[in-house]
Amino acid sequence: MAELLEIKNNERVQRAAIPHLEFADFRQELLDFAVAGGQVVQLFAYQDSGLLKLLAVLRNDKLYVAGCDAPDTFASLTVESEKFHMFEREIGEQYGLEPKGHPWLKMVRYHANYTGKKDLFGNDYSQDIPGNYPYFTVDGETVHEVAVGPVHAGIIEPGHFRFQCCGERVFHLEIQLGYQHRGVEKLLQSVPFKRLPIIAETIAGDTTIGHSLCQAQAIESLACLKIDEGAGIVRSIALELERIANHVGDLGALSLDAAFNPPAAYFGRIRGDYLNLSQILSGNRFGRGLVRPGGVTKIMGDEQKGLLIDKLTELTPQVEHVNDLIFSAPSVLARFENTGTVNYADAEKLGLVGYAGRACGLAYDARVAFPTEVYAGLPANTNHKTDGDVCSRAMVRREEIIHSTTLINTLLGKTEEAKSYIPEIPKLAPTSFVVSINEGWRGEVSHCILTDTDGKILRYKVKDPSFHNWIGLALALRDEGISDFPICNKSFNLSYCGFDL
Amino acid sequence: MLKVIKNRLEQGYRTSKYPKEPINLYKRFRGLPKVDNDCDGALVQRCADACPQEAIDAVTKQIDLGRCVFCGLCETLSEGKFVCFTQNFEMGTASRDDLFTCGDLPALAEHSKKHFKKLFGRSLQLRQISAGGCNACEADINVLNTPFFDLSRFGIQFVASPRHADGIHVTGPISKNMRQATLSTYEAVPSPKVVIASGACAISGGPFYGSDEIVGDLNSLIPVDLYIPGCPPHPLTTLHALLNYFK
Known part of the structure; x- marks a missing residue:
């Protein structure tokens, strides 16, 4: 070193x-x-x-x-x-x-x-x-291949999955992506500065805040912009709302994949309520238009705080009750437990991040290890079930919902108000480097910017947590029944567009 | 079992009364922008120059809803004097030209193709194609199947097979890598069929306009019947467009 x-x-x-x-x-x-x-x-x-x-x-x-x-x-x-x-x-x-x-x-x-x-x-x-793509194949009289995608049966992003199976048993799953590739990094290096925040927000729509935070912080660092604590509070609340909305939606969908419908209906609706809280803050259900280099575009006044507090007070017990319904149903637990297991050693070797990593016992949380915004003053979360299976990934998310709700309530109690934001094009320091890391809801999101001698962006590198974690899903399927694919997939819920850029 | 009943009672009945009763969205929601035509030309030019999507025409003072991502920058810059985003989410149009607007859109119901109403008014099955976007559009389409919106009560469903579909609903700027799959899916839908471009990406390339890795607009590939603007379109924008165009 x-x-x-x-x-x-x-x-x-x-x-x-x-x-x-x-x-x-x-x-x-x-x-x-x-x-x-x-x-x-x-x-x-x-x-x-x-x-x-x-x-x-x-x-x-x-x-x-x-x-x-x-x-x-x-x-x-x-x-x-x-x-x-x-x-x-x-x-x-x-x-x-x-x-x-x-x-x-x-x-x-x-x-x-x-x-x-x-x-x-x-x-x-x-x-x-996919051009010349040498798919991994398994030969043998009883071996068969199942190919799925790029267009899948539901309303989801495109990707191609190939299973090598013997009967119902999966030997190997190969995941071939790229269908969502739209040239994000090349755009970020070549377009006028005014377009950067809009592109950052659409690297992965469900991680709008995660990616726009990384970009805003990197630019603020390069342009020596200081943001006030009030803006940091709004940004942190927005990041936690994003986390809760996604975890709630996924737990509902996991329950549906285990053929237990009521929680799916409840969490489907409740997820929308959390998105609407982002809309109260930012004017958009995904938090678009909120985070910009230099601060936040909307201040959080007493009215918005009041609405957030009231709604969270209403939703929090409901979420806990529905979670209790999911995690006390034997039929659900029977499907979750010991399904799609990735062991600690493999997870460490592959560098899994976020809840996928934490569910295997890799405690890394960027909010704790490299805190940004106001996270340094906030308590960390701990996870109690870390066996690497679907159940662990679901439990970790349940615990994170509770933790994030506590964080938001703590932050809503603070009185610092963000100053109003003035849109301007900042000047970046020449021949500099910055790396920005935040704990998005899926895990470690990172943006890295290099500038040239004129302060122009020479290289803009984006990394979504899915870049690390897709291989985790492939491993989770080894030796599993092919019918367990949906539940394993949903327990990871990885981003195609964040990976494909 | 008792827990199921307890939760059911706690959850209650949640389905919205829209469209029978109007819904008011929170005042910060950015829906249909309203332009002040008397606004000073210099301010309009400033907004047009700053617009990340180049969606503002400083001469006609029109906003192209097909490019706009509703970021609100023009409203902030002009302090509402040039552009004001209303909470009106009803923004679907039957032609690309209608999306260039100062704040008035033609009534969608009157511009829909009559035979579509006859064919699909009672039952509409759509195949969704996600083609290179950011998954926010897809997320807010999925929401239509939750109990609050409960899309299927209108006889509208998203189906798995294009063979079972009456049309395609496309999101994303059609990445080059999804071009062929989009065409194949379209071809697999039996005629007569309808084509819906949903979100700024499918209409104009959205945030990714100018990239050489995308096709950029669906209409250049397949003729589009219905445009649903937004980044992403609010679920109510989609619901309104589907109901008015087909019902």
Whole structure:
């Protein structure tokens, strides 16, 4: 770790201060860090005055950064630690750099690379997705394959799933995404500044606040903008409302997948009530138009506070009663328990984040480890069931609903008011770097911005927690009945668009 | 069992009376924008320049609801003197041109194609296609199936197979990677069929306009019959549009 630079969340760092290592040293530092239990927050390539470089942000209980020149081909890190597997595939796809020996080097989102280098996958992108995609197959007389998607049976995002089965038993599930790819990172690096917040809010619609917080904080850091505590309170409340709305909706849907309908009907409606609370704060059910670099666009006055308090007082006992109904139904518990288990060792090796990680015993919560806004002064949550199965993921969410409600009530008791917000285009510090991390409802959301000598955005890197967690779902299905897929899937409820960008 | 009954009693009857009785949304909700035509040209220009979606035409003073994401910046900048967002959520239109507006929209019910009312007025089955968006549109379509909206009481249902559908409801800017799947799904729906573009993305590319990874607007791929603006459209906007266009 001697060669890594310790940084803070949202700390503006001069790019020159970031250790620039020889690739061999960079590789060894990263591997040592990963083997010692550290995790990867960001690892990406970027182009700087014609040269390709790599940059890594790592975390244990602190944050570190380091970079190096990117070789055209390099010895894959994934061979020695699985924590790098998606990052290397992404680097290969985006910049045409080849991690030699990568055991699973397949496309991530199906698009031509940014550098015009030879395509690693031999694809012609005028052809439709998935191009040359070598699906994992299992041979044998009793083995059959089930293919689902991209268009699924419900109102959900597109993705392709392939199950290798023997009868009802799943040997392996391969998840191939990219259908939602709309070029978010390229847009963020090229469009006028005024468009950035709108794009951040639509990286993943259900994580509108999570992603817009990351962007706002990163820009505030680069532009030396200070926000008042009142705005921090509104932002934190909005983030917790987002968390509760999604957890409530998913617990209802999980109950439905276990064929227990009443909680699904109740939680479906109650989720909408939480979305309406976001609408009271921001004017939009998903919190759009609220968080902007420099503060929040709407202040939370006594009227809004009163409405929030009244509604939360009404909803909180109802939510607890419906949760009690779900978690005391033997038929539901029989379906939840010991289904879709990911063990601690695998979760650690893959770096699962958010409730998916916490349900396996990885306690990491960015609100506690790297607090932003007003989280430093708020109590942490603890999880009591961490067996890695569907039941644990559901229980963790139930506990998080209770915890988030407590946080909101605490914050509503504070008196600091946000100052009114003045929309303006800020000027970013030149040749700087910042990484921003927040605990979105699904887990660690991170944005990273590098600026050039003119203060323009040179590289904008986005990471949604789903980037880590999709492989968790694939593992959860190993040796499960194929009919358990819906319940496993819903217990993770990962984002396609957040992954596909 | 007792818990089921207790919860049922606590939950009560929750289905909305809309459209028989109007619903008032909270005053911060940004619905149909109302433009003040007498507003100073310089202020209009300032709003047009600042608009992240380039949805404001400074000359005609019209807002393109097909591009607008209802972020409210023009209202904040002009302090309500140029644009004021009303709480009116009834914004569906039968033509793209009608979405360019100063705050008045034609009554949707009168502009719907008559044979659609005859064919689908009593029963409408839609296949939803999510094509490259952010999943907020999809989330607020799903909400229509919750007890508050209870879409199926109007004879409208979202179905799994395009073969069972009377039309497609498309969200997202049609990413290049979803272009073929969108077309295939459309082709799998038996004729006569209806095409609905829902949300700023499907109408104009939305927040992702200009990206070379998207098609950008559904109408360039398949002729659209019904436009539902918003980012995402409020569930009531969708409900109003479906009821007025087909009922």
